[in-house]
Amino acid sequence: MSYLPRVNKVFPAAGFTHEEIRRYGRHLIMPEVTLEGQQKLKAARVLAVGTGGLGSPLLLYLAAAGVGRLGIVDFDTVDDSNLQRQVLHKTRNIGKPKIESAIEAIQELNPNVEVVPYQTALRSENALEILQDYDVVVDGTDNFPTRYLVNDACVLLGKPNVYGSIFRFEGQATVFWAERGPCYRCLYPEPPDPGMVPSCAEGGVLGVLPGLIGMVQAIETVKLILGLGDPLIGRLLLFDALGMEFREFRLRKDPGCPICGSAPSIQSLVDYEAFCGIGTPAAADDVPEITVQELKRRLDGAVEFDLIDVREPHEVAIAQIPGAKVIPLSQFHQRIHELDSAREVVLFCKLGPRSAKACRLLFDAGFRKVQNLAGGIEAWSLEIDPSVPRY
Numbered sequence: 001m002s003y004l005p006r007v008n009k010v011f012p013a014a015g016f017t018h019e020e021i022r023r024y025g026r027h028l029i030m031p032e033v034t035l036e037g038q039q040k041l042k043a044a045r046v047l048a049v050g051t052g053g054l055g056s057p058l059l060l061y062l063a064a065a066g067v068g069r070l071g072i073v074d075f076d077t078v079d080d081s082n083l084q085r086q087v088l089h090k091t092r093n094i095g096k097p098k099i100e101s102a103i104e105a106i107q108e109l110n111p112n113v114e115v116v117p118y119q120t121a122l123r124s125e126n127a128l129e130i131l132q133d134y135d136v137v138v139d140g141t142d143n144f145p146t147r148y149l150v151n152d153a154c155v156l157l158g159k160p161n162v163y164g165s166i167f168r169f170e171g172q173a174t175v176f177w178a179e180r181g182p183c184y185r186c187l188y189p190e191p192p193d194p195g196m197v198p199s200c201a202e203g204g205v206l207g208v209l210p211g212l213i214g215m216v217q218a219i220e221t222v223k224l225i226l227g228l229g230d231p232l233i234g235r236l237l238l239f240d241a242l243g244m245e246f247r248e249f250r251l252r253k254d255p256g257c258p259i260c261g262s263a264p265s266i267q268s269l270v271d272y273e274a275f276c277g278i279g280t281p282a283a284a285d286d287v288p289e290i291t292v293q294e295l296k297r298r299l300d301g302a303v304e305f306d307l308i309d310v311r312e313p314h315e316v317a318i319a320q321i322p323g324a325k326v327i328p329l330s331q332f333h334q335r336i337h338e339l340d341s342a343r344e345v346v347l348f349c350k351l352g353p354r355s356a357k358a359c360r361l362l363f364d365a366g367f368r369k370v371q372n373l374a375g376g377i378e379a380w381s382l383e384i385d386p387s388v389p390r391y
């Protein structure tokens with residue numbers, strides 16, 4: 001038996017070619033797998049949302065294992081900064097859509113796999129239609145609106161959602177499946193305030209880490225298909241690379257969960273950006289912003305102001321905007337007295353969220369003439385001065 005009803009129904013089906021028998025031989029000789037299990041893998045349809053750090057090992061291993069159909073959703077293109085961890089993508093594919101690059105890598109590895117590409121963002125408008133054709137959904141994305149969207153779509157369609165996330169040296173993984181255990185909303189009923197949880201682009205990530213968490217997701221997916229072992233349903237696996245420690249937390253289904261509880265209030269997909277407070281007037285107007293073009297005009301002009309770089313010294317060593325004074329966010333409280341509330345202050349970081357936090361600290365301290373540089377030093381490099389390296 002598989003954990004997946006549809007996969008059970010299709011077995012037994014067509015046999016394997018000699019090429020497939022040789023390819024999957026190390027599976028076939030395991031009594032827990034055999035030809036029967038390999039047939040389940042061949043009949044299985046898995047959707048990977050995101051072909052980045054987590055999606056890379058996931059897709060490579062699922063393709064190698066002989067999962068018959070892999071759906072892949074991503075809207076992004078391959079960036080040179082992806083290659084440190086997104087091992088699906090190659091240097092030669094920088095600038096190409098990740099979907100194209102992923103198809104190439106999967107088919108090079110195992111041409112028997114059918115790849116169904118969706119070169120689009122998964123959104124409320126397309127999620128149910130895309131997900132409905134799959135037995136297992138794997139969330140390899142990096143943002144809260146998409147995590148709630150994948151969760152809700154899986155709950156509404158009754159699909160398992162193999163979840164993973166990573167940050168710096170730590171990762172987590174679990175299997176959300178409302179029919180058998182908790183869902184993402186049972187664990188995280190409310191999204192964090194926008195900007196409060198730094199992204200990997202802002203805070204960094206050890207390149208090897210998604211390899212491990214993505215592979216945990218791949219193993220859980222294969223277990224669900226084969227009906228083997230104990231799936232991570234109701235268990236959150238936490239991994240700390242520095243301590244080389246795995247811990248596990250029991251997760252409980254919340255009877256009051258708005259989507260999988262006993263009296264669900266959510267019956268269809270909602271606006272997840274709004275739910276997560278992204279793009280709302282409150283979030284956007286939180287701190288006044290200045291564009292890089294305006295900053296350039298100011299730097300070239302006569303009006304005096306203070307330009308403050310709130311990045312940490314190891315980041316300042318990589319790239320600078322000339323004339324900026326460095327006060328890292330981690331020292332901001334102690335060093336706020338170095339700033340003059342009578343002067344205009346422009347703050348920046350790598351992408352914007354940390355300097356927005358510093359702006360709020362200044363407002364709380366009574367400063368009024370404070371602005372955040374939209375897009376941070378990354379935008380400065382892209383739009384004003386390409387000699388400043390991007391990292």
Ligand SMILES: Nc1ncnc2c1ncn2[C@@H]1O[C@H](COP(=O)(O)OP(=O)(O)OP(=O)(O)O)[C@@H](O)[C@H]1O
Nearest residue numbers: 050051052053073074075076121122141142146201
């Ligand atoms: N709603 C969505 N629909 C489709 N793909 C998504 C969605 N949200 C995120 N993704 C994709 O999920 C992947 C997440 O992977 P990861 O965080 O490793 O990559 P990244 O976004 O390229 O990284 P970074 O932000 O550090 O540059 C990305 O390829 C991203 O495009």
